[in-house]
Amino acid sequence: MSDTKKCDDHVLHKSRRKMLKGMAAGIGLIAMPGRDASASIWEEFFQKNFRELSKDELKAVIARLEKDYSKQYAKQITVKTTPPIEGVRYGYGLDLSRCIGCRRCVYACVKENNQSRSPQIHWIRVMQLNKEKGIDLSHAEHYYNPATVPEKGHFYMPVQCQQCEKPPCTKVCPVQATWKEQDGIVVVDYNWCIGCRYCMAACPYGARHFNWAKPSVPANDINPNTHYLGNRPRPKGVVEKCTFCIQRTREQPGRYPACEEICPVGARKFGNLLDPESEIRYLIENKRVFIFKEELNTQPKFYYFYAT
Amino acid sequence: MKNIWHFFLGTIVLISKGSKGYYCWVLFLLSLMTIGAFAYAQQLNEGLIVTNMRDQVSWGFYISNFTFLVGVAAAAVLLVIPAYVYHWKPIKEIAVLGELLAVSAIVMCMMFVTMDIGHPERFWHLIPKIGLLNFPQSLLAWDVVVLNTYLAINLTVAVYILYNKYYKREPNKNITTPLLLLSIPSAISIHTVTAFLYNGLGARPFWNSSILVPRFLASAFCSGPAFMILIFFLVRKYTKFKIEDEAIQKVAEIIAYAIFINLLLLGAELFKEYYTATIHLDSFRYLFQGLHGHSALVPWIWTAMIFNVTAFVLFLNPATRRNNVTLVMGCILVFIGVYIEKGMGLVIPGFIPDVLHEIYEYAPTGIELLLAMGVWATGLFVFTMLLRVAIPIMNGDFHVADDGVGSYIGDQLFLVQQPDAVISESEPVI
Numbered sequence: 229m230s231d232t233k234k235c236d237d238h239v240l241h242k243s244r245r246k247m248l249k250g251m252a253a254g255i256g257l258i259a260m261p262g263r264d265a266s267a268s269i270w271e272e273f274f275q276k277n278f279r280e281l282s283k284d285e286l287k288a289v290i291a292r293l294e295k296d297y298s299k300q301y302a303k304q305i306t307v308k309t310t311p312p313i314e315g316v317r318y319g320y321g322l323d324l325s326r327c328i329g330c331r332r333c334v335y336a337c338v339k340e341n342n343q344s345r346s347p348q349i350h351w352i353r354v355m356q357l358n359k360e361k362g363i364d365l366s367h368a369e370h371y372y373n374p375a376t377v378p379e380k381g382h383f384y385m386p387v388q389c390q391q392c393e394k395p396p397c398t399k400v401c402p403v404q405a406t407w408k409e410q411d412g413i414v415v416v417d418y419n420w421c422i423g424c425r426y427c428m429a430a431c432p433y434g435a436r437h438f439n440w441a442k443p444s445v446p447a448n449d450i451n452p453n454t455h456y457l458g459n460r461p462r463p464k465g466v467v468e469k470c471t472f473c474i475q476r477t478r479e480q481p482g483r484y485p486a487c488e489e490i491c492p493v494g495a496r497k498f499g500n501l502l503d504p505e506s507e508i509r510y511l512i513e514n515k516r517v518f519i520f521k522e523e524l525n526t527q528p529k530f531y532y533f534y535a536t
Numbered sequence: 537m538k539n540i541w542h543f544f545l546g547t548i549v550l551i552s553k554g555s556k557g558y559y560c561w562v563l564f565l566l567s568l569m570t571i572g573a574f575a576y577a578q579q580l581n582e583g584l585i586v587t588n589m590r591d592q593v594s595w596g597f598y599i600s601n602f603t604f605l606v607g608v609a610a611a612a613v614l615l616v617i618p619a620y621v622y623h624w625k626p627i628k629e630i631a632v633l634g635e636l637l638a639v640s641a642i643v644m645c646m647m648f649v650t651m652d653i654g655h656p657e658r659f660w661h662l663i664p665k666i667g668l669l670n671f672p673q674s675l676l677a678w679d680v681v682v683l684n685t686y687l688a689i690n691l692t693v694a695v696y697i698l699y700n701k702y703y704k705r706e707p708n709k710n711i712t713t714p715l716l717l718l719s720i721p722s723a724i725s726i727h728t729v730t731a732f733l734y735n736g737l738g739a740r741p742f743w744n745s746s747i748l749v750p751r752f753l754a755s756a757f758c759s760g761p762a763f764m765i766l767i768f769f770l771v772r773k774y775t776k777f778k779i780e781d782e783a784i785q786k787v788a789e790i791i792a793y794a795i796f797i798n799l800l801l802l803g804a805e806l807f808k809e810y811y812t813a814t815i816h817l818d819s820f821r822y823l824f825q826g827l828h829g830h831s832a833l834v835p836w837i838w839t840a841m842i843f844n845v846t847a848f849v850l851f852l853n854p855a856t857r858r859n860n861v862t863l864v865m866g867c868i869l870v871f872i873g874v875y876i877e878k879g880m881g882l883v884i885p886g887f888i889p890d891v892l893h894e895i896y897e898y899a900p901t902g903i904e905l906l907l908a909m910g911v912w913a914t915g916l917f918v919f920t921m922l923l924r925v926a927i928p929i930m931n932g933d934f935h936v937a938d939d940g941v942g943s944y945i946g947d948q949l950f951l952v953q954q955p956d957a958v959i960s961e962s963e964p965v966i
Contacts, residue, residue, distance in 0.1 A: 273657065277668050347585065353892060365893035366815060387892060396738060402676035403661040404668045420668075422661055423584075423654020426676050428594040432739035434891045438594060438654065441585035464583040465654025524738045 268292055277404065278417040278456065289419075290456065297454075297461055301447040308455045310478040312411035318472050318529065319412075319508040320485075321497035321517075322386060325534045329354055329377040329384030333487035333496065337388075340473060340486035341459040342451055344443030351470040352388040352487060353434060359383055388487070389414060389435035389470035390520060390528030397427035397436060406467070411478070412501075412529055413471050415457035421466040428467060432521050439464045472498070501529065511535075539941055543702060546934060546943030547925045554924070557774075565917040572910010575903045576651060584654060586903045592896035593887040595652070597904045600879035601911070602648040604759070606683075606730045607752065607878055609641035611760015612690065613723035614790055620716045626783035632930070633771070634764055635694040636922040638723070641760075642687040644915035651907055675733040682725045689719045694922075698929050702943075703936050727752050734886065742819035742886045751801045752878070757794035758844075759874035761787045762867040769864060777927050788863060792851035795870060799848060802877075819885040822895075830897050833884060836876050843873035 275281075275289060290307050297305040334352045343349040355368040359381050368385075378384065395414050398406050405421040408414050428436045442464040454460040455475035462468055473485035477498075483489075488496040499508035508531070511517065515533040554562075579586050589596040615634035618624040650656050661667035662680055671677040693715045700707040731752035734743035765787055768779045809820045821827050826834050850856045850866035857863055889895050900908070928934035928945070937944040 277661075280668070355892065366818065366889070368893055370892070370894050400674050400676065400737075402670050402674045402680065403658075404670045405661070420658070420661060421655065422658045424649075424652070424676065425594045425654075426674070426733075428591065429734075429886070430737050430739055432891050434591070434894075437591050439583070440587075440590065441583040463655075526738075 268296065272419065275419050277420045279404075279407070293456070293460065300461070301445075301450045301452075303447065303450070303452060305450070305452045305454060305460075307460050308453075308475060309457075310455060310474075312409050312413075313478060313480065313482075315500075315502055317412045317501045318391065318477060319499060319501040319512075320391070320472065320488075320530045321499075321508050321511045322530070322532050323495040323497070323535045324383060324385060324532055325536045326493045326495035327354075327384045327386060328493055328495075329356055329372070329379075329382070330492065332490045332492060333386060336486040336490035337470070339449065340451055340476075341471075342445050342454070342461055343437075343468075344439065344441075344445065344462075345449070346444050347441055349437045349439070349443065349468070351435070351437065351468075352386050354384055354386045356382050357385055385532070386487075387433055387435070387520070388530070389472075390433050390526065390530040391470075391472060393527035393529060394525060396430040396432065396524075396526060400426045400430045402426065409457075413457075413474055414469065415471055415474065416467055416469060417457070418460075418462050418466045418468065423465040423467065425467065432524050432526060436467050436469045438467050539936070542941055542943045543699070543936075546945060549943075549945060550928060550934060551921050551924045558924075562917070562920065565913045565920070568913035569910050569917065572907050572913065575906040575910060579651070579903060579907065580656075584652075586901060588898055588901050588904065590896060590898075592890040592894055593884065593898040595883055595887070596898055597880070597900035597908055598648045598652040600883045601908055602645050602652070603730060603882060604875050604879040605641045605645045605648065605915075606726055607756030607874070608760045608763060609638045609645065609686065610723045610727040610753075610756045611764070612638035613720050614757055614761050614787065615764065616716055616719055616723075618786060620713070621720075624786070626780045627786060629930075630768065630779055630783055632694050632697055632926060633767060633923070635690045635719075636926060637760070637764060637767065637919060638690045639687060639694065640915045640919035640922065642683060642690070643918050644911055645683060646687075647911045647914060648908070651911065675729060675736055678729045679726075679733055682722060682729050686719070686722045686726050689715055689722055693719065694926070698926055701929050702934065724753070727756050734882070739891050740886045741816035743882075745805060747801055747805055751798065751805070754794050754798035754801055755874045755878045758791055758798055758847075758870050759878070761791050761794070762847075762871045762874075765791075765867045766864065766871075769860070771923070771927065775927050776931050776933075784863075785858065788851060788857050788866075791867075791870065792848070792857070795844060795848040795851060798874075799844060818889050818893075822888045823881060823885045827889065828895060830888070830895050832897050832899055833880065837881050840873045840876035840881060843869040844877070847873060 271288075271292060276285065278286075281289060286309060290309060293307050294305060297307070331352075331354050334350050334354060337343070337351050338345070338349075341351065343351065353370065355365070355370055356372040356379070357363060357369075358367050361367045363385065372379070372382075391408075391412055391414055393408075393412070395408055398408055398414060402424060403420060403422055406414065406416045406427060423438070425438055428438060439462055443462055445461065450461070451459060453475055455471075455478070458471040458474035473483075473487075476483035477485060484498050485496075488498045497507050497511055499506035501508060503509065511533055512531060515535055517531045517533040519528045519531060587596060587598075612634035615627055615631040619628040619631040650659070662669055662677075664671065669677045669680065671681065693712060696715075697707045697712060728749050731749040734740070735745070735748045738744055765784055768784055768787075771777050772779045806820065806824075809817050818827055822830065823833050823837050825831070847866045847870035850862050850869070856866070884898055888897070925934070933946040935944055935946070936942070
C-alpha cells in the first residue's frame, strides 16, 4: 500500500480525530491541577502522526516545539516543515578512489544535525578496508586511529543511510513512524516513534541509531536551523538517521549536505537524479558505479564509484 | 450481577488463604516483582542506556525472553488438540491448566516487549483506528494482533469453562467448541508470526532462513509441554487434583517427537551453513565456536546442546520416560536447553557480527537481569493466582452455594489448618 494513499483516507482520519479529542478531554480532566504546566506534555502525548496533522495542527505543533527548544537551549530555534520539491529525487555519489578516511564528514554531520555528543551518535561510519581484500567487510577496521590518514595499503568506505528506493526499515515499522518522502528521503517522526528498534534490525547498512540515553548537545553547539523530520533536537528512546540534510537540501536555492560540503578531497557528490544535466547523473552514466549490498534489492540512491 | 460479585468474593477468599508454603511463595514473588519495578523505574528514568544493548546489538535479553515465552504460550495447543479434537478424556480434564499457562506466558511476553521499547507511553500508536498500526506490512503489527487474539481466546475459554463448573453446569459446547478450535490455529500463528518477524529480514542472514518457522514450532512443543508436566507433578503432589499418569505419558511422548524434530532441523541448518561455509557462517561460528576471540555465548549454547540431547535420550527411552524422577529431569533439561537456544542463542547471533561486520559482544546488565526476573515473577504470580482459583473449582471444592447466589468453599484443607496436607500448588519450579 502506498504511503500517500493512507493519508487521503479522510473518513478514517475524522473518526480518529474525534476519538483522540475524547481521550484528550478525559485525561485533561484527570490532570486538572497544574494544568498549565502539564498542558504541553499532554499536547505532546496526544500529538498525531506528522502525516496526519492538518495545517492548523501542524502550526500549533511547530510553535510548541520551537518554544520548548528555544527555552531548553536559551536561543531562538526554528523548526521547518519544508515539503519535498516537485521533480526532485536526491542521489548521492561517493568516490572511493578519493576518500582518505579523515572522518571530517562524520563530525560535520554531527554538528549540522545536532547528534548527541554524549553518548556519541554518528550517522556516518567510515570503514578502513584492505586494498588487497577489496570490499570485504569481515576485514574492515571501524575504529582505526592513526596519526595521519590515509594509511598505506588501505582505502576507506564511508557508510550512511543509503536512502533506499525499497527501504526495508519503513516496511517493518509497526506504527508508520518512518517513511520515504516524495524526494526519496527516508525520514522519522520522532514524536511518533515508539522505540521498538525493529527498523534497526531490518536495515542492512547500520544506518539507524537509537537514543539509548537522553541526547546531550551543548547549547553553544546547537544548530538552530532545524527541520521537523531532520535535525531538530530528539528525545531519548527514539531512532534517528541521515536525511541528506533535509533542512539544507530542500531549501530553494538549496545547500549541499554538510558531509558533501566539508569533504576536503571532493569525494562526495550530491544532486537531483531526475535532472539529466546534474553531476550525479553524469557520474552514474560515465563512471564505474556500484551500490552497496545490491543482492538485497534495497535499491539504494547512494552510489559508490571509482573516478580514477 | 450479584452472582458474579459473590464468585469474585470467593476468589478473593481463596487467593488470600493458603498454607505457609503458599504464603512464602507469594511473598517471594511479590518481593521479586518489587525489585523488578524499581529496576524498571530506573530504566524509564535514564533510558535504555542502563542495558548493554547498543546500536550494533539492538535487541537483547528482553526480546530473547519474549521469543522463548511465545513458544511456551503456544504449547497449550498440545493439550487442546488431544482433548478437544480427539476427545481423549485424561487430557480433557487438565487442558484448562494449559490454557491458564498460555495466559500467563502471554502476559510475560507483553511485559517483556513493553520493557524493551523506548516510549512505552506511546503504546496507543499501535491501536488500530486510534493510532496507526502498520498492518499488514509490518510483522510486528501482525504479532500485536495475534498475541492479543490468542490471549483473549484463552482467557475467555478458561474463564468460561471454570465459571460454568463453579455453577455445576456443563459449558455450552456451541461456545466452547468454536473457540477451542480457533485457539489451535491461533497458537500456531503466534509462533509462526514471531518467527517471521526475524525471518523476513534480508539484512540478517542468521535469521533469514526458511527453516526458522518449523524450528520455532518444534522447540515450542518441547519447552511448553515440559513446563506443563512439571506443573502436573506439583499439582498432583500438593493438591487433591487428580492427574492420570496416562495423560502425563502422552504429553511426554509428544515431547520426545518434538525434541527429535528440533534437533533434526538444527542439524540441517548447521550442515548447510558449515558445508557451504559462506560469509554467513560467521554468526554460527560466533555462537558455537567463537569469532575473532569473542565467545561469550559458546559455553551457553553447548550447555543447551548437552541438555537437549540428554533430555532426548531420557524422553526416548521408555524406561526413563516412565520413571517420574528421570522424566522430571528430562523436563527441566529441555526447558533450560530451549530457553538458551531459542532465547539468547537465537536473538544475539543475529546481531553478531552486525551488518557492517563489527563485533560488539553483548551480555545483559544487572538491571536487565533484575527487570527480567521481575517479569518472570509477575508471570508466575499470575499463574499461581489462576491455579489457586481454578484447582478448587475443578476439584469441586469451590462452587455456588445451595441458595444459588453465594459461594461455597468446601474443603477446609484449603484453608490453612494442616500444614502438610495443605495445598500449595505452586512451588518454585525454575
